Amino acid sequence: MPAHSTSRHVIGEHRNAMQSALLVWFEGVRTARNMPWRKPFDGHATPAGRAQRAYEVWVSEIMLQQTQVATVIPYFNRWMESFPTVKDLAASDIDTVNQLWKGLGYYSRAARLLAGAKKVVEELGGRLPDNARDMQASMPGIGRYTAGAICSIAYNEQVPVLDGNVTRLLSRILALHAPPKAKATTEILWDGAEALVKDCDRAGELNQSLIELGSTVCKPRDPACGGCPVKAWCQAYRIAHNKPEADLADIEDGCTLCAPVPLEHAARAPPVTAYPMKTERKKQREELDMVHVVEWRRESERWFLLVRRPDAGLLAGLYEFPTQPNISVDEPAASAPHLLPLLAGLLIRVPDGLSAKAPKDAAGLRLAKTYSAGDVKHVFSHIIKTYRVVWAVLEGDEEGEGPPALKLEVQDPRENGGQGGKAKGKKGKVGPVKDASRKDGEETPPSAMWVRLADVEHANVGTGVMKIWKLVRALWDE
Numbered sequence: 001m002p003a004h005s006t007s008r009h010v011i012g013e014h015r016n017a018m019q020s021a022l023l024v025w026f027e028g029v030r031t032a033r034n035m036p037w038r039k040p041f042d043g044h045a046t047p048a049g050r051a052q053r054a055y056e057v058w059v060s061e062i063m064l065q066q067t068q069v070a071t072v073i074p075y076f077n078r079w080m081e082s083f084p085t086v087k088d089l090a091a092s093d094i095d096t097v098n099q100l101w102k103g104l105g106y107y108s109r110a111a112r113l114l115a116g117a118k119k120v121v122e123e124l125g126g127r128l129p130d131n132a133r134d135m136q137a138s139m140p141g142i143g144r145y146t147a148g149a150i151c152s153i154a155y156n157e158q159v160p161v162l163d164g165n166v167t168r169l170l171s172r173i174l175a176l177h178a179p180p181k182a183k184a185t186t187e188i189l190w191d192g193a194e195a196l197v198k199d200c201d202r203a204g205e206l207n208q209s210l211i212e213l214g215s216t217v218c219k220p221r222d223p224a225c226g227g228c229p230v231k232a233w234c235q236a237y238r239i240a241h242n243k244p245e246a247d248l249a250d251i252e253d254g255c256t257l258c259a260p261v262p263l264e265h266a267a268r269a270p271p272v273t274a275y276p277m278k279t280e281r282k283k284q285r286e287e288l289d290m291v292h293v294v295e296w297r298r299e300s301e302r303w304f305l306l307v308r309r310p311d312a313g314l315l316a317g318l319y320e321f322p323t324q325p326n327i328s329v330d331e332p333a334a335s336a337p338h339l340l341p342l343l344a345g346l347l348i349r350v351p352d353g354l355s356a357k358a359p360k361d362a363a364g365l366r367l368a369k370t371y372s373a374g375d376v377k378h379v380f381s382h383i384i385k386t387y388r389v390v391w392a393v394l395e396g397d398e399e400g401e402g403p404p405a406l407k408l409e410v411q412d413p414r415e416n417g418g419q420g421g422k423a424k425g426k427k428g429k430v431g432p433v434k435d436a437s438r439k440d441g442e443e444t445p446p447s448a449m450w451v452r453l454a455d456v457e458h459a460n461v462g463t464g465v466m467k468i469w470k471l472v473r474a475l476w477d478e
């Protein structure tokens with residue numbers, strides 16, 4: 001028999017009181033975390049002014065995905081200095097936005113912002129849509145939560161928000177202990193969020209109060225219930241304090257969604273942290289990549305080879321050292337069996353001595369040494385990567401021109417098993433080259449390039465590459 005009524009999971013008659021309490025509380029904490037994107041709603045703003053606010057809120061919301069507020073603030077400020085309007089962003093390119101994003105992680109977010117800005121300028125008249133439905137339908141990478149956050153904050157539209165923090169908050173307010181991924185569960189939570197923002201003339205502030213309360217007060221562990229503005233209406237708080245609930249009026253009205261709270265809580269009233277229902281985290285898969293930090297040196301000159309990742313997928317458009325991904329875990333740390341295929345895909349001439357097939361007249365270019373630098377661990381949301389790092393040093397040159405020439409049409413050597421794609425054997429260059437697949441006049445960055453030692457850390461590389469670079473630098477910095 002169900003133990004409680006479905007009415008427990010509905011924001012009911014106390015809605016107005018809860019709205020007032022939330023707005024009063026938010027007024028007191030609005031500026032506490034110095035968020036530059038948090039500004040009072042300006043009811044007199046022009047449509048253009050509101051669209052500008054929508055752009056700012058959009059940037060902040062995308063940056064805040066999986067990233068702490070304190071980390072985001074300096075990135076947001078730098079971003080707005082570089083791209084004060086959506087038109088400025090749309091006129092940029094993936095390398096410039098990746099450079100600004102450097103260190104923030106989850107680089108696909110930067111690519112989505114750029115793609116969205118281009119769409120706004122090219123197809124939507126230069127302004128973000130002014131309602132959540134159109135925004136969700138027309139903007140790439142904007143889902144119901146982000147559309148709700150932007151449109152309630154920038155346009156004061158009465159649309160709900162439900163992110164991880166609000167999910168936890170509402171699960172406790174409604175004492176909902178139901179499978180988190182179930183459609184019925186999310187529907188109850190969206191309905192709760194919608195009920196709270198409905199008929200509120202300060203919709204953006206109401207939503208921000210829920211987000212703020214969830215992240216700073218109703219925290220996963222040790223929620224600060226004592227200072228919570230909605231504890232008088234919080235069902236989890238009531239249950240935790242053994243306050244009785246009205247009897248279940250009618251069996252028809254019983255909740256069939258909630259699962260019993262875990263046995264560990266059975267002996268006493270469950271604490272508020274029993275809500276929401278916990279789920280087992282999906283295990284991250286483990287992968288091992290062989291990374292080659294390829295150096296070419298001549299006397300005091302030192303250059304390093306960087307390869308550009310594909311424009312889509314993990315770490316899109318960023319540079320990395322030549323890498324053979326997903327090798328066998330049994331690969332010995334000291335071996336470099338993937339170096340030749342990788343270099344064959346990148347250089348016009350492979351260094352003598354690396355392979356019996358290498359031409360003997362390879363203009364003196366030779367592999368002077370390979371050195372196993374060790375392993376670097378780098379954790380993505382769904383993958384635990386181990387980078388097995390080999391430092392390979394090339395010496396000698398061709399006609400005194402500097403680092404070995406790169407193939408002009410170098411493709412990602414991983415795409416065809418390490419053989420370098422349709423290289424034509426022309427001399428490559430270090431700077432940008434034209435790409436026929438891009439729009440008129442648009443320059444595409446080189447798919448591989450030599451970078452001087454001092455410039456490696458300033459290239460468009462991700463955090464994982466910086467860890468590898470630090471490991472290898474320690475070999476000669478010691």
Ligand code: SF4
Pocket residue numbers: 169172173217218219223224225226228229230231234235236237272
């Ligand atoms: S009373 Fe406690 S559990 Fe309930 S919403 Fe407030 S902080 Fe969360």
